[in-house]
Each structure stands twice: as structure tokens, then as C-alpha cells.
Amino acid sequence: EDKVVQSPLSLVVHEGDTVTLNCSYEVTNFRSLLWYKQEKKAPTFLFMLTSSGIEKKSGRLSSILDKKELFSILNITATQTGDSAVYLCAVTRSNDYKLSFGAGTTVTVRA
């Protein structure tokens, strides 16, 4: 059974703070790890990571994967209230066609 564990479950920060979200996984035949942002609607794709040590960046968001230690982190710098959302981590395997999700981290950014 795949295991995807996100931490913390929730956090509250103030605008301008930096946030670091963690996702650890145990999955056989790992293929990729994906990060999504979910507000009160569908998850929005952020990053897909397949290789260790290569940071992906998009504006104030960045993410990196460690395939040896089986985890990924998502960083958000200079947070804004619009960053308030649930951040979901999911993994895929090379021998099937599904996303296995973690429970998500709820980020609340206060003005």
C-alpha cells in the first residue's frame, strides 16, 4: 500500500513569511511526485518532480525531491494571502496510472 505523508497538517503564517511543506513517501516503482494547490475548487498543478536534487521554481514557489531519503519539500517565500490553500502532494508509480495523495497541508496566510 502506498504511503504519502504530509507535514505539518496545517499552519498559520503572516504575510511575508517563508513556508516549508514536507511530503514523505513510501511507494514501490516510484515514477514522479506532484504538488497541487487546492483552494475551494479543483487542485491546480504546481510542480512535477522526477529527478533528485533538481529544484523546480515558479515565482515564489520552489520544490525539490530527494529520492534517496524519499521526500520532497515545497517552499513558498514572501507569502501572500492568496497563497492560503490546501497544498497536496501525490506520487505516481511506473506500473500503474493513478495519483496517490497525501492528506494535504492547510496553509493560512494572515495579512
Place this chain on the structure above:
Amino acid sequence: KAGVTQTPRYLIKTRGQQVTLSCSPISGHRSVSWYQQTPGQGLQFLFEYFSETQRNKGNFPGRFSGRQFSNSRSEMNVSTLELGDSALYLCASSHDSHGNTIYFGEGSWLTVV
């Protein structure tokens, strides 16, 4: 380019009824998968279709079924609805789930009363 389109967006059904949800993937995408999202269980995989074939199925009872048409559009059906089926049903599409980014639709909110 249009995104993943799901219909209906909101619906209310009575226990024992059945429901059909529809999903049109992004143009050119041939893989469509379905997920159920509830506060208690999070996002759970239902099934995945590629070229009209179901390639993967999650751990849901047989009341949950789906299909994909030749134009890649997909439907899922839930028969004999139970209160616990109340959830957000999300459809996702990709060129092929292997190694490709998976994009989600807005979802269909189902309430069973």
C-alpha cells in the same frame, strides 16, 4: 486551450438513486481518471481510462463504474446512492498518465440526502 470540463457542477440526489457524471478532457489528452474527495478520506482514486479501456481501478464497490468514449470523453456512474457517497468527484486528464502532468477539472459536487 480549454481545460478539463465536468458536468454537472452541483447536484443533489436521494439515497437509492443513481447518478451519472461527465468529463471532457483537455483536447488531445487520452487518459482520463476519476477521484473522490471527502473531508474524512481525502482524495481517493476511482479509476483510469485510456483509449476506452479501463487500465486501473481503485478500491471502491461495484456501484461505482465508468466508461470512456472514442472522443476521450468519460462518464462515471454511481448506482444505489448512499449518504456516504456525498463528495466532490474530480476528473483529471493527461496525454498519458505515465510521466505526464495530470490536470484536474473543477469537479462535480454530489450531495446525497
